[in-house]
Amino acid sequence: MLPDKLNHVDYHWYVVRTKRHQESKLVELLEKQKAQAKNILEIYAPTHTTVNVSQDDDDKRKPLFAGIVFVLATQHALMSFMKEHSQDAGMQYERKNEEGERTRMCVIPESQMRAFRDYNENYADKVIVLERPYSDYAFNTKTGEPNEIVRVIDGPLAGREGYICRFRRDKRLVFQVQGVEPGSWLTVSCPKAWDLHVVRLHNMEGDRLSVGTEKGRAVDLLVGFLQACGYGDRTLPMLYDMIDRLAAKPSLVSLCKDLHAQGDVDLSRRLAQMTGKEAELVINLVRYERDNPGYVKANWSKLTLRPFLTPTSGVAMDEGKTEVQLSHKDFTEIVRKVDITEEAYQPSRQKDETITCTYYAHIGIMPLACGEKPEESFILFANWDEFLREYFLTAGKANERLVSGTVQAVRGETTQSEKLIESFRNYAPILYKVLTDAGSAVKAVPDFPVGYETLNVLATITTAADADKVKNELINTCVSICKELNTTTHLAIWRRYLRTVWLHN
Structure with a gap:
């Protein structure tokens, strides 16, 4: 069988553009043609509810994408329809990324279209399209702390990942949905985040600001070294002494030499074997102690386990x-x-x-x-x-x-x-x-x-x-x-x- 070069039987979801406010007219024409021609299978013009679009403030249905209708058809049938019945409509083409690249019609994969319809029909009336870019919602603007990142477990939004953000008294899920243009994205928010079944993801870049503080890790590291070296009841006094020495002279090399000279050989050796990351933790703690004298004693005055x-x-x-x-x-x-x-x-x-x-x-x-x-x-x-x-x-x-x-x-x-x-x-x-x-x-x-x-x-x-x-x-x-x-x-x-x-x- 020869390939279908003219796209007589190859069905795809195409993006058809028309003039603003003419979407319903185009849908009506397509529905009539669909009843007569077998190669136009489905027409989808998503809408959403808006308010304050009339003087009486009634809710109104408006197109989700102005001037756009999605059509499941063969390319041949769709081109023939526009040539014969709708001169105002035209096919949406993808942007060329490289010079000399051949222009291609914008085709929406079936799986993506199914997910989009599922989302739109279940959540379009609940979400709000946000003007700011998605990355702006990574942090709480008031506290500066990272917003929680979650993945939705089930329902129409299953697999979606986004930020939990507070909008006045409501917590919303802020996430992205793909726009009509290939590679374009819309940032949207879904209210009542507590209605969704989500799991919190560890933020590899932001959680370091809020989970397990560096100062706590640094103290724990030093305490572990001291206990392992057998200081027992002298662990806390020795910890305070090391912090005081480093605050006066922030040099781990000098501290190791002094400890070795006074007979604390094992401890000196353990400190010298610290990794660069561990040494950085300790030095950051010392800097904080120098700016806030007595911090370590005040916060680590008791030591058991x-x-x-x-x-x-x-x-x-x-x-x-x-x-x-x-x-x-x-x-x-x-x-x-x-x-x-x-x-x-x-x-x-x-x-x-x-x-x-x-x-x-x-x-x-x-x-x-x-x-x-x-x-x-x-x-x-x-x-x-x-x-x-x-x-x-x-x-x-x-x-x-x-x-x-x-x-x-x-x-x-x-x-x-x-x-x-x-x-x-x-x-x-x-x-x-x-x-x-x-x-x-x-x-x-x-x-x-x-x-x-x-x-x-x-x-x-x-x-x-x-x-x-x-x-x-x-x-x-x-x-x-x-x-x-x-x-x-x-x-x-x-x-x-x-x-x-x-x-x-």
Whole structure:
């Protein structure tokens, strides 16, 4: 069979242009021709609702794209129609990107057209076309913090990625839709973002400003070195001394030489082995300390167990090993290597990817002084001190709402609807179970005594025989809670406290 060079039977979605306000006339002519000719299959002229287009302010339907109609037909049938019936209409051509390139008719792929129709018929009346470019919505203009990046999970917008932005009292999803011209995009916003099922993506460029502060990572790095070198109760005084020395003379080389000269050889060696990125973290902390004297002492005055998830292990881990133990005065610290996979996004490149980063989980274990054989019972605990302190402070109705709230009424201009309350029950089910289920093996414990200090912890009890199994359960539960808090677009305030639990890399 010879190729169809004249496009008699090759059907495509073509873009047909006409004069403004003549779209309905063109559609009417095409519908008549469609009834008579078999090679014009479908006509689509999308519209949207506008207001204030007449003196009585009634809502009106207007074309979504002025002067444009989409037609599923063969090229031959469409060209014949325009030649015989509509001199005012013409085919839309693509722009030439290179000199000498042949002009081509604008053809919309079937999959793209289907997605566009699905979007337009379900959401066109809800969205607003925005004048500013999409990149302008990457940051909150008032706070300067990056807006959350999300991916829609299901529904007509499934797969769409965009920013959650606040417009007065409403949170909207801001995203892009492809325009008529190839390579052109429209920036639109969809109201009531809480109606959409979305997952939050890790912002590879912006989250570094808000998740796991650099100062916290720097202090944790130094504390890990000090504890691994056996400073024990002297860890904090030694930390303060190093910070003071660096604030007076910000040179890691000089600090290493001084430590070596005074006999702190192991610590000097560990500091000298820091990577460039780690050294930069420490120097940035020192600069902040120099501008704000006493900052480190004021914010790190208590030391028991490191935050649950950190980017560095502190104590050296042999090659091929995923776990190591570090002895403290009142407990043993277990450091476990943990790989965490996240959905991430790079705004500048508008590219999403899946990344896996290595973290180190820190949990403590000590004998449980109860029962007839206390040496056979142990308590395993993870440091969630500041996070849980804030939770325990939400007393009364605030606490009840946080853990047991389901929906609340939302009154619009003409209707009343319901939305899920921002609670652990709705958006952090694993944490909700830990906090409320009497049968949960892992529980939140306030003011847990560790030597002379107390911590708010997530803890569980085990026997020597089940220690490995229960240890895995505690680590997996804590990691799952971190991930569910970090991937929801809700509970933003709790993600801020999560920074004291998970020092995001």
